[in-house]
Amino acid sequence: MTSVAVAGHVEHHEPMGFWRKYIFSTDHKIIGIQFLFVSLFFLLVGGVLAMQIRWQLGFPGKPMPGAGLLPESMAVGGVLLPEYYIQLVTMHGTFMVFFAIMPLLVGVYANFLIPLKIGTHDMAFPRINMASFWLAFLAGAIMFAGFFVPDGASRAGWTMYAPLSARPDLSGVSMGQILWCISIVVLGLSSVLGSLNYIATVINHRAPGMTWFRIPLSTWALFITAILGVLALPVLQGAAILLLFDQTIGTHFFDPLAGGQPLLWQHLFWFFGHPEVYILILPAMGFVSDIIANGSRKPIFGYHSMVFAIIGIAFLGWIVWGHHMFMSGMNPTLGSSFMVSTLLISVPSAIKVFNWMGTMWRGNIKFHVPMLNATAFVAMFVIGGLSGVFMAATPVDIFIHDTYYIVAHLHYVLFGGSLFALFAAFTYWYPKMFGRMMSERWGKIHFWLTFVTYNMVFLPMHNLGMAGHMRRIYDPTQYNFLKPLQPLNEFITISAFALFAVQFIFAANFIISLWKGKKAEQNPWQDNGLEWTLPNPAPHGNWTKVPTVYRGPYEFSSPDSPGTDFLPQHVKLPTDREPAAATAPAPGH
Amino acid sequence: MTHAHATTADMMRAPYPAEPGAGIYSNKLGMWVFLASDVMFFTALIGTYIILRFGAGTPWPQPGAVLNVPLTAFNTFVLICSSVSMVKAFASIADGNQKGLRFWLLMTMLGGAAFVGVQVFEYIKLSGHGLLPSGFTDGSTLAEHAAGDPVKYGLASAGLYGSTFYSMTGFHGFHVTCGVVCMTWVYFKALRGGYTQQDYRGVEVIGLYWHFVDLVWIILFTIAYLI
Numbered sequence: 001m002t003s004v005a006v007a008g009h010v011e012h013h014e015p016m017g018f019w020r021k022y023i024f025s026t027d028h029k030i031i032g033i034q035f036l037f038v039s040l041f042f043l044l045v046g047g048v049l050a051m052q053i054r055w056q057l058g059f060p061g062k063p064m065p066g067a068g069l070l071p072e073s074m075a076v077g078g079v080l081l082p083e084y085y086i087q088l089v090t091m092h093g094t095f096m097v098f099f100a101i102m103p104l105l106v107g108v109y110a111n112f113l114i115p116l117k118i119g120t121h122d123m124a125f126p127r128i129n130m131a132s133f134w135l136a137f138l139a140g141a142i143m144f145a146g147f148f149v150p151d152g153a154s155r156a157g158w159t160m161y162a163p164l165s166a167r168p169d170l171s172g173v174s175m176g177q178i179l180w181c182i183s184i185v186v187l188g189l190s191s192v193l194g195s196l197n198y199i200a201t202v203i204n205h206r207a208p209g210m211t212w213f214r215i216p217l218s219t220w221a222l223f224i225t226a227i228l229g230v231l232a233l234p235v236l237q238g239a240a241i242l243l244l245f246d247q248t249i250g251t252h253f254f255d256p257l258a259g260g261q262p263l264l265w266q267h268l269f270w271f272f273g274h275p276e277v278y279i280l281i282l283p284a285m286g287f288v289s290d291i292i293a294n295g296s297r298k299p300i301f302g303y304h305s306m307v308f309a310i311i312g313i314a315f316l317g318w319i320v321w322g323h324h325m326f327m328s329g330m331n332p333t334l335g336s337s338f339m340v341s342t343l344l345i346s347v348p349s350a351i352k353v354f355n356w357m358g359t360m361w362r363g364n365i366k367f368h369v370p371m372l373n374a375t376a377f378v379a380m381f382v383i384g385g386l387s388g389v390f391m392a393a394t395p396v397d398i399f400i401h402d403t404y405y406i407v408a409h410l411h412y413v414l415f416g417g418s419l420f421a422l423f424a425a426f427t428y429w430y431p432k433m434f435g436r437m438m439s440e441r442w443g444k445i446h447f448w449l450t451f452v453t454y455n456m457v458f459l460p461m462h463n464l465g466m467a468g469h470m471r472r473i474y475d476p477t478q479y480n481f482l483k484p485l486q487p488l489n490e491f492i493t494i495s496a497f498a499l500f501a502v503q504f505i506f507a508a509n510f511i512i513s514l515w516k517g518k519k520a521e522q523n524p525w526q527d528n529g530l531e532w533t534l535p536n537p538a539p540h541g542n543w544t545k546v547p548t549v550y551r552g553p554y555e556f557s558s559p560d561s562p563g564t565d566f567l568p569q570h571v572k573l574p575t576d577r578e579p580a581a582a583t584a585p586a587p588g589h
Numbered sequence: 590m591t592h593a594h595a596t597t598a599d600m601m602r603a604p605y606p607a608e609p610g611a612g613i614y615s616n617k618l619g620m621w622v623f624l625a626s627d628v629m630f631f632t633a634l635i636g637t638y639i640i641l642r643f644g645a646g647t648p649w650p651q652p653g654a655v656l657n658v659p660l661t662a663f664n665t666f667v668l669i670c671s672s673v674s675m676v677k678a679f680a681s682i683a684d685g686n687q688k689g690l691r692f693w694l695l696m697t698m699l700g701g702a703a704f705v706g707v708q709v710f711e712y713i714k715l716s717g718h719g720l721l722p723s724g725f726t727d728g729s730t731l732a733e734h735a736a737g738d739p740v741k742y743g744l745a746s747a748g749l750y751g752s753t754f755y756s757m758t759g760f761h762g763f764h765v766t767c768g769v770v771c772m773t774w775v776y777f778k779a780l781r782g783g784y785t786q787q788d789y790r791g792v793e794v795i796g797l798y799w800h801f802v803d804l805v806w807i808i809l810f811t812i813a814y815l816i
Contacts, residue, residue, distance in 0.1 A: 125619060192626045197619070199619075201615075203611045204615045205610070230622055238632075238634055242637060250723030251722045251723060251748075252724070252752050253749075253753075259645050261641060264637060268636075
């Protein structure tokens with residue numbers, strides 16, 4: 001069957017109307033940009049929710065400015081109600097994980113970058129790709145609708161621990177909880193469709209000469225992430241469906257009164273949840289690898305070890321989920337094995353950090369905005385990774401479980417890690433998306449202010465956690481032992497408002513540059529990737545003739561390229577051999 | 590499978606062919622990846638069943654006590670036959686036999702539809718006897734039997750039994766239904782002569798899905814009905 005082929009797919013794309021071109025597009029670049037705008041909206045939503053959480057923790061019982069806009073069911077006299085506060089915590093986590101960070105990393109950049117990086121015209125299945133976006137959009141809309149139904153959105157925390165989530169009589173929410181489950185099922189379908197597309201594209205649609213070990217690390221990371229997504233999301237889907245049945249048709253999966261097992265939910269959720277953690281960080285590591293090599297004007301240090309570290313992290317990610325459940329009454333022997341496998345993950349992670357530093361070592365470093373953010377990623381990831389080692393150790397975890405130490409850790413990897421990598425990626429591939437550059441000066445101002453205020457918000461949370469500040473409490477001043485920490489909470493809250501305000505610099509830079517930004521040159525960062533052989537923005541169908549690849553993507557400052565300090569992947573030197581003719585399957589469609 | 594079809598596409602891929610990929614075309618690769626994700630979905634459902642059944646600590650209903658095993662054994666036979674007819678459809682078009690393709694596709698569709706029909710009939714009967722996802726309904730035939738012989742009918746586990754039985758078999762039935770819908774689409778394409786001896790990828794891809802769903806059923810039939 002390998003040689004069965006259809007009549008050749010000639011790349012000619014007719015001019016299309018607005019709707020086909022920008023709304024119901026099958027062009028991977030437009031779909032990536034659609035994901036970008038929708039996910040940035042949900043990032044803003046998650047941020048607004050976070051500000052309300054911080055107000056309540058910093059100034060409990062005081063009327064919140066602007067709370068008059070909220071209905072009586074959420075705030076009375078400007079003071080947030082406990083029932084609303086727990087919705088805020090739940091939906092902040094849900095929106096940030098499922099509708100902001102994950103689609104920003106995967107939805108935006110897997111779509112936008114993979115075909116451009118490996119040299120092909122589009123995804124293997126462009127229409128499935130479009131379906132993937134619209135399903136994600138639908139899932140986001142369903143989740144958002146939770147705030148507008150009676151009793152509001154889910155109140156069980158983003159991890160939806162049963163039986164609180166399974167029994168409306170316990171949580172006091174029925175419709176909002178049902179919407180959460182439906183939204184996650186739809187989102188899971190979207191992720192699976194997207195991921196199988198990325199996998200098929202990377203395997204079957206690489207340009208001639210783009211061998212496995214010439215693939216840029218960003219694409220390697222997105223490829224491995226897609227494998228995680230395709231295997232992890234269905235488990236969450238299954239769990240969410242069972243939870244939905246518990247709420248609607250009277251099943252007893254997670255209801256201990258009828259013989260069900262609440263711990264089963266935790267196992268199913270974290271069996272998905274820990275691979276999900278790497279879905280949220282591996283692509284960020286990939287972007288940072290590309291950008292640090294570019295900013296250091298040096299080949300990436302240890303390319304092969306980087307690839308195997310990505311694969312190693314992804315593999316180990318499947319056998320560590322129990323470390324979220326050390327406090328669930330787990331057998332200590334089993335707990336120890338989860339502890340060891342979790343500690344093992346720090347080995348490939350440390351290899352990556354070492355390689356990033358090895359890349360920068362004695363490089364001719366250019367601190368452009370993407371490079372600044374990528375460097376911050378490395379620094380913040382080290383802090384987040386090291387606090388992760390502490391909580392991987394069972395005895396320490398028992399002490400800090402469900403405290404602000406956990407909140408600090410996860411924000412160091414998700415904000416300090418993923419989001420800084422995303423700020424780098426936004427700036428770096430902005431010219432490829434929109435044909436213009438973002439402002440370098442405002443980018444630097446945004447970076448430094450974010451970096452400082454970010455650490456002012458999340459570093460003190462470690463101290464709060466060590467002092468025993470619980471994770472999801474409504475009013476810390478109710479506890480005598482937390483009263484001395486209240487000034488710290490106020491400091492964090494004020495810093496968080498500053499951090500939030502600073503993000504409007506980014507938003508303004510992003511929006512204004514769409515029209516007023518400097519016109520981008522074809523290769524503004526002097527990079528080697530195939531995407532820069534195209535005009536900015538690239539046309540539908542990308543290349544009329546796909547370029548041939550002669551080397552890996554990190555040939556910076558090569559003695560083979562006198563006069564320039566970079567050597568693009570498609571440039572043929574007299575010494576380069578043509579790629580051997582291969583018996584490949586038919587080109588897509 | 591023959592390897593001698595040099596088609597226009599091969600010649601148009603100038604000057605160099607793309608990098609060798611998986612060695613199979615993308616539609617088939619995509620279906621394999623999708624099936625891998627579906628394995629994980631059923632793993633969640635079946636894993637839940639294993640945990641709940643063996644973690645319950647109370648007797649589980651004995652095989653045949655609640656469910657009509659002969660009826661479902663017949664239904665299993667129908668589904669396996671539809672897998673055979675799927676293979677016949679695939680073999681027909683590989684030989685260029687359009688008539689055979691249409692006939693065996695139709696047989697496969699009918700087999701799948703019959704399976705779903707029998708399953709719906711079974712669900713109606715079962716709920717009539719009193720097995721619901723929440724357990725045995727009060728005052729139903731099954732509740733009375735179970736009160737007389739609580740061990741055989743696994744009275745204490747009835748809620749978990751109903752929950753797992755309907756979720757596992759229901760989602761399998763949903764998969765078969767989706768398969769029949771897609772098969773109908775393939776069938777109408779085949780009626781228009783949409784598949785040739787050179788290109789019958791759609792038939793092979795739907796066949797993969799169909800055999801997978803069949804395989805899942807054999808596992809589900811064993812664990813939900815026979816043990």
